Amino acid sequence: MGRVKTIARRSFLIGSAAIAGGVVFGTYLYKREGTNPLLADLRAGETAITPYVKIDAQGITLITPRADVGQGAWSMQAHLIVEELDIDPATATLSSGPASAIYYNGVVGVEAMPIAATSDTLLARTGRGAADVMGKLMGLHITGGSTTVPDLYDRLRMAGAVARETLIRAAMQQTGLPRDQLKTENGFVVLPDGLKIEYLDLAVLAADIEPIQDVTLREPSQWRYLTKPQKRTDVIAKSTGTQTYGIDMVMDGMVHATTRTNPALGGGLAGFDAEDARKMRGVQAVLQITGGIAVVADNTWRAFQAAQAVTCDWGPSPYIGNTSDQFAAVAASFSEDDQDSQFKDDGDVLAALEGAELVEAEYRIPYLAHAPLEPMSVVVKMTNARLDIWTGTQIPRFVQANMAKLTGMDADNIHVHVLMSGGSFGRRLEDDYIAQAVEIAMQLPDTPIKMVWQREEDFTHDFPRPLAIARAKGAVRDGAVDTFDLAIAAPSVAESSLARLGQPAIGPDVAIVAGAWDQPFDIPNYRVTGYRTPAMVPVSSWRSVGASGNGFMHESFMDEMCHAAGVDPLAERLRLCWHEPSRKVLEAVGEMSDWGSELGANRGRGLAFTLAFGVPVAEVIEVTNTEDGIRIDKVFVAAEVGRVLDPVNFEAQVQGGVIFGLGHAMNCELTYEDGVAQQDNFHVYEGMRLYQTPEITVRGLENGDKLRGIGEPGVPPAAPALANAIFAATGKRIRELPLSKSVDFV
Amino acid sequence: MKLTVNGETHEVDVEDDMPLLWVLRDELGITGTKYGCGIAQCGACTVHMDGIAVRSCQLAAGDVTGEITTIEGLGTPTALHAVQEAWIDLQVAQCGYCQAGQIMQAASFLDLNPDPTHAQIDAAMSGNLCRCGSYPRIRDAVKSASSKLKRA
Ligand code: FES
Ligand code: FES
Numbered sequence: 001m002g003r004v005k006t007i008a009r010r011s012f013l014i015g016s017a018a019i020a021g022g023v024v025f026g027t028y029l030y031k032r033e034g035t036n037p038l039l040a041d042l043r044a045g046e047t048a049i050t051p052y053v054k055i056d057a058q059g060i061t062l063i064t065p066r067a068d069v070g071q072g073a074w075s076m077q078a079h080l081i082v083e084e085l086d087i088d089p090a091t092a093t094l095s096s097g098p099a100s101a102i103y104y105n106g107v108v109g110v111e112a113m114p115i116a117a118t119s120d121t122l123l124a125r126t127g128r129g130a131a132d133v134m135g136k137l138m139g140l141h142i143t144g145g146s147t148t149v150p151d152l153y154d155r156l157r158m159a160g161a162v163a164r165e166t167l168i169r170a171a172m173q174q175t176g177l178p179r180d181q182l183k184t185e186n187g188f189v190v191l192p193d194g195l196k197i198e199y200l201d202l203a204v205l206a207a208d209i210e211p212i213q214d215v216t217l218r219e220p221s222q223w224r225y226l227t228k229p230q231k232r233t234d235v236i237a238k239s240t241g242t243q244t245y246g247i248d249m250v251m252d253g254m255v256h257a258t259t260r261t262n263p264a265l266g267g268g269l270a271g272f273d274a275e276d277a278r279k280m281r282g283v284q285a286v287l288q289i290t291g292g293i294a295v296v297a298d299n300t301w302r303a304f305q306a307a308q309a310v311t312c313d314w315g316p317s318p319y320i321g322n323t324s325d326q327f328a329a330v331a332a333s334f335s336e337d338d339q340d341s342q343f344k345d346d347g348d349v350l351a352a353l354e355g356a357e358l359v360e361a362e363y364r365i366p367y368l369a370h371a372p373l374e375p376m377s378v379v380v381k382m383t384n385a386r387l388d389i390w391t392g393t394q395i396p397r398f399v400q401a402n403m404a405k406l407t408g409m410d411a412d413n414i415h416v417h418v419l420m421s422g423g424s425f426g427r428r429l430e431d432d433y434i435a436q437a438v439e440i441a442m443q444l445p446d447t448p449i450k451m452v453w454q455r456e457e458d459f460t461h462d463f464p465r466p467l468a469i470a471r472a473k474g475a476v477r478d479g480a481v482d483t484f485d486l487a488i489a490a491p492s493v494a495e496s497s498l499a500r501l502g503q504p505a506i507g508p509d510v511a512i513v514a515g516a517w518d519q520p521f522d523i524p525n526y527r528v529t530g531y532r533t534p535a536m537v538p539v540s541s542w543r544s545v546g547a548s549g550n551g552f553m554h555e556s557f558m559d560e561m562c563h564a565a566g567v568d569p570l571a572e573r574l575r576l577c578w579h580e581p582s583r584k585v586l587e588a589v590g591e592m593s594d595w596g597s598e599l600g601a602n603r604g605r606g607l608a609f610t611l612a613f614g615v616p617v618a619e620v621i622e623v624t625n626t627e628d629g630i631r632i633d634k635v636f637v638a639a640e641v642g643r644v645l646d647p648v649n650f651e652a653q654v655q656g657g658v659i660f661g662l663g664h665a666m667n668c669e670l671t672y673e674d675g676v677a678q679q680d681n682f683h684v685y686e687g688m689r690l691y692q693t694p695e696i697t698v699r700g701l702e703n704g705d706k707l708r709g710i711g712e713p714g715v716p717p718a719a720p721a722l723a724n725a726i727f728a729a730t731g732k733r734i735r736e737l738p739l740s741k742s743v744d745f746v
Numbered sequence: 747m748k749l750t751v752n753g754e755t756h757e758v759d760v761e762d763d764m765p766l767l768w769v770l771r772d773e774l775g776i777t778g779t780k781y782g783c784g785i786a787q788c789g790a791c792t793v794h795m796d797g798i799a800v801r802s803c804q805l806a807a808g809d810v811t812g813e814i815t816t817i818e819g820l821g822t823p824t825a826l827h828a829v830q831e832a833w834i835d836l837q838v839a840q841c842g843y844c845q846a847g848q849i850m851q852a853a854s855f856l857d858l859n860p861d862p863t864h865a866q867i868d869a870a871m872s873g874n875l876c877r878c879g880s881y882p883r884i885r886d887a888v889k890s891a892s893s894k895l896k897r898a
Contacts, residue, residue: 070841238842241778422843659879
């Protein structure tokens with residue numbers, strides 16, 4: 001292999017550059033806006049052509065700023081870059097990069113707006129544009145809302161293309177050859193005579209070149225990685241115990257800590273006695289932190305033991321403390337005063353219901369915990385000059401800002417190193433655990449501190465998915481669903497979580513009705529009203545957010561209405577559905593499941609459909625009513641994402657979403673007594689186990705015009721499809737989750 | 747006390763009742779073995795004692811009577827165990843946090859029962875929780891590893 005090596009390696013800096021990704025006549029323009037944050041920390045011999053590609057003599061580092069919480073975001077981001085950069089992803093190092101406004105999310109804000117994903121009106125387009133502007137201005141460096149692919153699909157391919165073209169320009173300078181005689185291949189620029197120059201050897205030269213901004217992205221027909229089965233970049237590490245999570249960080253001189261705060265949420269600490277704990281082996285300190293205590297020891301288990309040995313005098317929780325009263329508060333909020341939204345109001349619901357034979361139902365869903373398998377954990381080190389934080393988080397810039405406030409330090413001196421997360425499901429959109437570790441560090445400066453929560457602390461200090469009640473009224477006419485009136489009351493996630501991020505929540509909370517108000521059905525009289533229950537225990541986003549429960553309410557009632565009308569639930573949805581990609585999803589799942597075929601005694605089939613995060617998903621579930629309880633036999637899923645970029649991970653995310661939805665629907669709830677969560681570990685919050693796992697067949701459809709993410713949309717239809725299947729098999733209509741309150745499962 | 751982990755003998759000075767999990771993670775710095783629940787509900791902490799899968803959060807250091815193998819000792823990125831190969835081929839891991847435990851459970855199970863039925867796989871693997879829902883691939887990977895091991 002011929003390698004031209006003539007350039008001496010030296011240190012350098014290159015001009016600032018960033019990207020926007022606008023389209024002009026088929027060519028993507030690379031706009032200079034903002035500062036490439038990688039430039040600040042470049043060492044000798046390193047170059048950063050874009051904020052996403054860093055090269056030095058040792059290798060290529062790809063910056064993947066969206067957090068990987070198990071959904072494969074790091075790997076997907078890397079593949080988007082390398083598709084244009086022309087390197088083997090397995091040869092690159094991946095880094096989360098620093099917390100930076102340049103890594104803003106321009107899509108996540110859309111979910112907070114009352115814009116149906118199916119709408120293409122001027123208003124809808126303006127709203128989506130505003131989300132991008134808002135994301136950029138606020139520097140929303142945030143992972144969530146299944147946005148990684150839609151947000152970064154162009155941006156990262158652009159970054160790869162800009163880096164490639166700039167490296168080619170460097171090769172042109174070095175060889176004197178024109179552009180059209182040079183190609184790239186797997187980390188090399190290839191010369192016409194077959195000689196190759198390694199990218200690494202062009203890094204120094206490239207650093208002095210203005211990034212080539214005028215590049216054309218490849219046609220999908222030229223792709224080598226995208227839409228083909230990819231090998232996730234983390235699969236070997238995660239199968240050999242070599243993946244480092246937040247809980248695994250080890251540093252010289254590191255101490256181990258745990259915290260215990262008032263399990264009666266918000267109750268605070270009146271006082272504590274740590275005399276016994278302080279005498280325990282390995283214990284170095286027992287400290288007071290906000291709302292509780294922290295133990296610092298030389299071993300996590302010793303810290304756990306000592307934390308339990310501290311006698312704490314807890315104050316009472318200021319919130320409505322018992323779940324029966326919490327539900328009563330939700331029930332009481334179906335009032336004019338608490339009305340929050342009515343984004344859907346087609347036809348004349350009131351007139352249509354007047355005098356009609358009513359179908360009425362009330363549905364309830366419980367609080368749910370996130371409980372990622374890696375309990376909240378973080379490593380921090382604070383000195384006079386800087387604060388370093390290593391953890392799995394979806395909100396590095398908010399962490400930076402919030403910890404600046406907490407410590408009084410300059411945000412620029414706070415460095416958030418985002419590590420692989422052992423799951424999240426939305427939990428890592430909160431930084432309460434990080435603040436606790438920083439409070440410890442403020443009392444123990446210059447010492448690296450690893451803080452790990454006991455699982456019990458994790459369960460009892462979650463910000464759960466809120467509980468909710470839906471009241472539904474409907475009427476049929478001439479054997480068809482004619483009137484559908486759904487009212488949903490719940491506490492507001494936006495109000496609760498945005499306040500913790502120091503952001504205002506303006507206007508109605510779309511999450512209260514997401515997955516219900518925005519469904520693509522032409523029902524003659526169709527209304528969805530949201531009611532906001534005054535805040536109770538703090539709540540937050542949980543995988544698929546509002547749709548996680550509203551899918552159950554909307555689709556259970558749709559099933560009830562179809563039965564009342566005496567029509568087939570699939571045929572009726574197809575008749576009512578005006579959105580072509582959604583129709584295709586329904587047709588696909590009908591065909592996959594052989595809908596309508598005979599199942600035999602004690603068996604039943606249920607259908608549900610939810611369009612959430614722009615992704616229409618239809619699920620059919622088959623169950624058998626056995627002597628030991630309900631057995632879930634099969635699940636068929638069709639989902640529309642515009643383009644399936646990695647069929648292997650696509651299937652995994654859909655299957656995982658279905659299992660997440662089913663497991664919680666079967667047997668999970670978080671209930672409170674005196675403000676204390678009663679479920680504190682997995683023995684009372686089981687979810688699904690392998691022996692209960694059905695066969696799950698997945699099909700990805702590509703009829704839509706936009707690319708969508710698939711981390712969350714598989715969740716919402718799972719619970720209603722199961723409840724509808726149980727109805728089909730047993731005749732029993734269950735309107736409250738978890739279903740285990742009403743039936744047994746195998 | 748002396749502990750043999752992945753073929754290496756270590757002298758550790760810990761309480762008899764410290765769970766093996768924390769000896770591994772915090773005393774020996776072997777972090778592939780994970781803490782998930784601490785009460786034998788999740789299986790994330792599964793290791794082998796003399797080849798048999800045990801929950802290291804439940805096994806007190808003083809009760810360790812045999813050689814311990816952790817995920818790092820089962821195979822390495824360059825010398826994979828057949829079960830790890832199957833896990834990689836089928837891309838089982840999502841967040842991956844449970845997978846060390848899943849793999850250790852599967853390896854021990856297949857050692858005892860090289861040709862399991864579907865129902866036996868379900869029974870053997872149901873003590874290992876996966877919050878991400880990678881179960882369909884776990885099932886397939888155990889089957890695939892079983893045929894790999896038979897061919898070997
Ligand atoms: S940590 Fe041992 S079984 Fe969960
Ligand atoms: S892969 Fe995340 S818990 Fe199993």
